[in-house]
Amino acid sequence: MSVLIVIPARYASTRYPGKPLVALTGASGVAKSLVQRSWEAALQVQGVDRVVVATDDDRIKATCEAFGAEVVMTPESCANGTERCSAALDALGGGYNIVVNLQGDAPLTPHWFVEDLVQGLQADVQAEVATPVLRCDGEALNGFLHDRSEGRVGGTTAVFTQERRALYFSKEVIPYTPERYANDAETPVFHHVGVYAYRPDALKLYCDWPTGPLERLEGLEQLRFLEQGRSVLCVEVEARDRQFWELNNPEDVPRLEKMMSDMGMD
Template identity: 55%
Template structure:
């Protein structure tokens, strides 16, 4: 199953302009950009045949080539990372059977998370889109709740059926937890913004217009659901590993603290 990992990266971000080129200091005091750290992490995935940065920005492209990354140039009007991956995938030779969208701000993603998605797709040819979810523990849920209290954009929750097929994704905390149902535990799953697509599904995505749910939530994966397309949620265990993403300026200190704690240079 020929697999390509694409890392979509754009310079013009409303929340964090120039984010891919933001520098993060590691355990030894060495500063590397977000995009370089994400590329280095993606290259640790054993099942990947090709790792490519997909961007529309010459500054990002030049920087990526300086540390040895392959780059695919895309149009500037891509609405999200999935559209950018769809454009970049057609330029790859050989054409991949599966494309992994490795979010450029998810530099702490453990490689085994992507391995699990690829295993699920090998085992079930009917899965055309797979994405990881993590059951929230008390610490993760508290962080999620604090993000919402502050009105910041951050974590995403996932709701799915007994077979793992996604029902909905939201920037709100779903499901709502009634006080009289506390004994049922905490059925909140945090979505990790990584996707594995079969190339056919990725190609179709670019032909669909964005629907109202995608536009309201700002979540690209909802386009698949709004068009009746299956998205498989794969529960992963992180063993306490942090999954912070660089979404806002004030996320940088806590990510740098994790880099130091994990000894990542």
């Protein structure tokens, strides 16, 4: 199957304007933009036919072309990354069996997360969309709870059926846990990793559906599929001692830089 990775990059973020161009300093002291680090993460994924950045902003376009990325210009009207992926696929003329949305705020996404995700969607013919979930240890869960107590969104959590079909995604920490866990303890909470693999037909249908109340309240694009009764496969991935976090708020910059330093990532 042919696989396309699209990195949606929007300048006008509500919570963090200009986020794709924010510089992150790696272990060697070299600073690179968030979108460049996301591009480099995408290039590590095996079995991919093409990687493009999809944007509507000339500043992002110029930055990406300077480090050698292929850029597809998409309309300003795209409401989220999924719509931007659909627009990019149209602009490229289609021709791919699976489209991966590697969101530009997750430069620490390991290549095996995406590889496992694509394999999961290929193996499950009933699933229209797939997304990775990572079981939280106590340290990650406590970080989520701390962020929420401070009024910040530290990440998205997911709950799903025994068949790994998504039930709900939330910026709150779900399910509720009546106890705290030691940093190295396994917990029942799963961190939703902001990557999606779509079949092209599902991606096209998505743009025809109206934004539902849950998507609007949570600000989570994947809820549109659930509100339409569509099947979203949750693929559990393993950290393999890699630290993972998304850049959601300005306060996350030093957190990501420390993670990169700890892991020796340039």
